[in-house]
Amino acid sequence: MKYMRSEKYDTPELQSKIMGPNPIKLEEELLDGNQIPQDAVVCDLGSGQGLTSVFLAKEYGFTVYAADLWSDPAENQAFFDSLGVPAGKIIPVKADAMELPFEKCFFDAIVSTDSYNYFGRDPAYLDDKLLPFVKAGGLVCIAIPGMKRDCHENLPGELLLSWTPEQLDYMHDVSYWTKMVGQCKDAEVLSVKEMESNDEVWADWLKQENEYAVGDRKSMEAGGGKYLNFISIVLRKKG
Numbered sequence: 001m002k003y004m005r006s007e008k009y010d011t012p013e014l015q016s017k018i019m020g021p022n023p024i025k026l027e028e029e030l031l032d033g034n035q036i037p038q039d040a041v042v043c044d045l046g047s048g049q050g051l052t053s054v055f056l057a058k059e060y061g062f063t064v065y066a067a068d069l070w071s072d073p074a075e076n077q078a079f080f081d082s083l084g085v086p087a088g089k090i091i092p093v094k095a096d097a098m099e100l101p102f103e104k105c106f107f108d109a110i111v112s113t114d115s116y117n118y119f120g121r122d123p124a125y126l127d128d129k130l131l132p133f134v135k136a137g138g139l140v141c142i143a144i145p146g147m148k149r150d151c152h153e154n155l156p157g158e159l160l161l162s163w164t165p166e167q168l169d170y171m172h173d174v175s176y177w178t179k180m181v182g183q184c185k186d187a188e189v190l191s192v193k194e195m196e197s198n199d200e201v202w203a204d205w206l207k208q209e210n211e212y213a214v215g216d217r218k219s220m221e222a223g224g225g226k227y228l229n230f231i232s233i234v235l236r237k238k239g
Contacts (some may be wrong), residue, residue: 001196003028005059009051015208017051017079021201021230023113024055026143029197030113030232031060036139040108043067043133045097046115050076050090056111057089065102067095102133109139116233117144117170123183126235131186136239140187143195146231147173156227162219177231187235195230202228 006024009015018024036042038061044053045067053066053076066076073092080090095101097119110130112120119125126140134140150173155165172180178192202225206217219225 001029001032003197003200005055009055010204014051015204016210017049018205018208019048019212020114020205021145022197022204023048023052023143023201025197025201025204026195026230027052027055027111027113028059029195030111030141030143030234034060034139034141036060036062036109036141038062041065041106043100043102043107043110045110045112045130046118047071047076047092048115050079050092052111052113053090053092054080054083054085057085058083062109063088064090065107066090066092067097067100068092069094069096098129100129100133104132105135107134107138109141110134111141113143114145116142117146117172121170121172121180123180126181126184127186131184131237134237136237138237139190140233140235140237142233144177144231144233145171146177146194146229147171147227148194148229149173149227150176151227156224158222158224159219159227161222161224162216171228173229174231177233181233181235184235186239187237190234190236192231192233195232198229199225201230 006028009024042062043065047053047066047068053064056062057064076092
C-alpha cells in the first residue's frame with residue numbers, strides 16, 4: 001500500500017524514535033478504513049517514545065493517552081511540545097498494560113502497535129484487563145510481529161542469529177492469534193490477518209544505528225525475514 005500519511009514522519013530525527021520495525025507504517029495500514037470517529041479518545045497502548053501517539057493525534061484528530069510502562073512521561077511530553085502538538089491533545093501516562101489506571105468504559109478505541117504480543121498471550125487478557133476500559137461498540141486495533149507459520153519446535157538457524165528461543169516465543173502465526181482472541185467473550189473479532197508492510201517496516205528499522213537494530217540485522221541479512229510477518233487484529237466490544 002501507499003503510506004501517504006507516514007511519509008511525513010520519514011525524517012532521521014523522527015525515525016530515531018522508533019523502537020522496532022516502523023510503527024508508523026504499521027499503524028497506517030492497521031487503521032486503513034478504520035471506523036474510529038475523528039474526535040475519539042484513544043489509548044495508544046505501548047506507546048514507547050510517543051511517535052505513534054503523535055501520528056494518531058495529528059493524522060486522525062484523536063485525543064490520545066500515550067500509555068507506556070518503560071518511557072518517561074516528562075520526556076514524551078517535551079517531545080510532543082517540540083512538535084507543536086496542542087496542549088491536552090496527547091496525555092503521556094506511565095502505565096502497566098496489566099493494571100491500566102483509567103476509568104472503566106473511558107476509551108472509544110485502544111490502538112496497540114508492536115507491543116500487544118508481550119502481554120496479550122493470555123486468553124483472559126482481553127476480557128479481564130483491556131476491554132473493561134473500552135466503551136460499548138468501541139474498537140481494539142492491534143498490530144504485532146509474528147511468524148508466517150509457528151516453528152517453535154524447530155526454530156530456523158537464521159532467526160537464532162539475533163533472538164533466543166525465549167524472545168521468539170512472543171511471535172506466533174495468524175492461526176495462533178485467531179484462536180487466542182477468538183476465546184474473548186466481550187468482543188466480536190472483526191479480522192485477524194497478515195499485513196502487507198513486513199518488508200518495508202523492517203527495512204526502515206534496519207537502517208537505524210541503535211544496538212537493537214544492529215543486532216536484528218544478523219538474522220535479517222541471513223534471510224530470517226522469510227519466516228516473519230506482521231499481523232493485524234481488530235475487535236469491536238459488544239454491548
